[in-house]
Amino acid sequence: xDREIALEGCVNFRDLGGYTAExxxxxxxxLFRSDALHELTPADVxxxxxxxxxxxxxxxxxxxxxxxGGPHPLSGAVDLIRAPIINENNAHVMxxxxxxxxxxxxxxxxxxxxxxxxxxxxxxxxxxxxxxHCAAGKDRTGMVSAAVLGTLGVADEDVVADYxxxxxxxxxxxxxxxxxxxxxxxxxxxxxxxxxxxxATMADLIADLRARHGTMKSLLLSxxxxxxxxxxxxxxxxxxxxxx
Numbered sequence: 054x055d056r057e058i059a060l061e062g063c064v065n066f067r068d069l070g071g072y073t074a075e076x077x078x079x080x081x082x083x084l085f086r087s088d089a090l091h092e093l094t095p096a097d098v099x100x101x102x103x104x105x106x107x108x109x110x111x112x113x114x115x116x117x118x119x120x121x122g123g124p125h126p127l128s129g130a131v132d133l134i135r136a137p138i139i140n141e142n143n144a145h146v147m148x149x150x151x152x153x154x155x156x157x158x159x160x161x162x163x164x165x166x167x168x169x170x171x172x173x174x175x176x177x178x179x180x181x182x183x184x185x186h187c188a189a190g191k192d193r194t195g196m197v198s199a200a201v202l203g204t205l206g207v208a209d210e211d212v213v214a215d216y217x218x219x220x221x222x223x224x225x226x227x228x229x230x231x232x233x234x235x236x237x238x239x240x241x242x243x244x245x246x247x248x249x250x251x252x253a254t255m256a257d258l259i260a261d262l263r264a265r266h267g268t269m270k271s272l273l274l275s276x277x278x279x280x281x282x283x284x285x286x287x288x289x290x291x292x293x294x295x296x297x
Contacts (some may be wrong), residue, residue: 054081057218060100062092062126064225065190067218072146077293083182084290086198088190088226091118093126102130107181108133110172112193114144132179136172138165138193141283147192147247154246155257162196162262163270170277172197177286189226191219191250199258201267204283207290216255223250236255 057067064087070081082104090109093101109127111118114137125133139147143164146157162169176183187193195216202212219226227248246254266272270283 057084058085058100058104060097061094063088063090063095063186063190064217064229065222066090066184069202069215071205071213072202072211074202074288077291079202079205079207079290082200082294084176085182086152086190086194087184087186089121089188089220089229090127090184091121092229093237095126098126098130100183101127106131106184107182108132108175108179108183108213110136110175110183110185112136112138112168112172112185112187112197114139120137132175134171134175136168136175138168138172138187138196140168143246144167144192153254154249155254155261158192158196158254158258159261159265161193161289162200163276165276169200169273169278170199173201173278173286174282175285176201176227177282177289179289188230189219189248191216191223191226192247193239195219195250195255196258199255200269200273201290203259203287204273206285209256212259213255215253217250217252220250223248233236259288 054069060066065152067086068081069084070079072079106296114157128131139161143161145159148156152160152210163171172185176185185194185197198215208261260270262272268274273283
């Protein structure tokens with residue numbers, strides 16, 4: 054089954070299904086990650102709706118949403134959940150060049166307020182397929198992917214490879230962001246490593262979080278995700294190995 058799904062308004066939309074997880078594998082066509090869903094064309098909306106997407110988790114900040122303009126193209130057709138992973142609590146972290154990109158990710162994931170818990174809960178409770186997105190579909194989307202896949206027992210190397218998959222789309226992402234004045238201004242102050250998708254970044258993030266939390270599940274619990282939601286996440290996303 055195709056992992057990457059071509060759309061007109063987005064360049065980084067893909068399926069998180071198929072990865073081996075604890076007790077089975079991640080169900081195909083159940084969880085997606087993406088870049089700028091707010092730029093979907095009418096044809097894209099039809100394509101996304103055909104995937105049985107019922108829940109969209111928007112990881113952008115209030116600042117970004119206000120400047121991207123207009124209603125979300127999927128507004129009224131799906132449940133829209135706002136979960137600003139980078140917010141007033143931690144916005145300064147991405148510009149802190151005393152930290153590596155992986156360390157910035159880790160600090161952000163530990164200081165999202167309720168945003169990380171809100172995103173994970175929305176994924177677990179989605180009546181159909183869910184998709185989460187930010188502007189580039191790399192940093193914040195990568196953090197949520199790592200938390201969800203890691204909690205479900207997906208191997209580190211698969212989480213790392215999925216993050217690095219964005220690398221092939223970085224040129225298109227940069228070109229799209231450059232068309233928007235708000236992003237041109239914002240990214241002028243973002244360290245250059247924030248526009249990379251190296252395998253070492255995700256590998257270091259996983260090692261950093263594991264050293265201080267033990268497991269991704271423990272991280273989620275520390276961020277306010279109840280065990281009942283983690284169990285529901287597993288039920289929703291993991292297709293068990295068939296009994297012979």
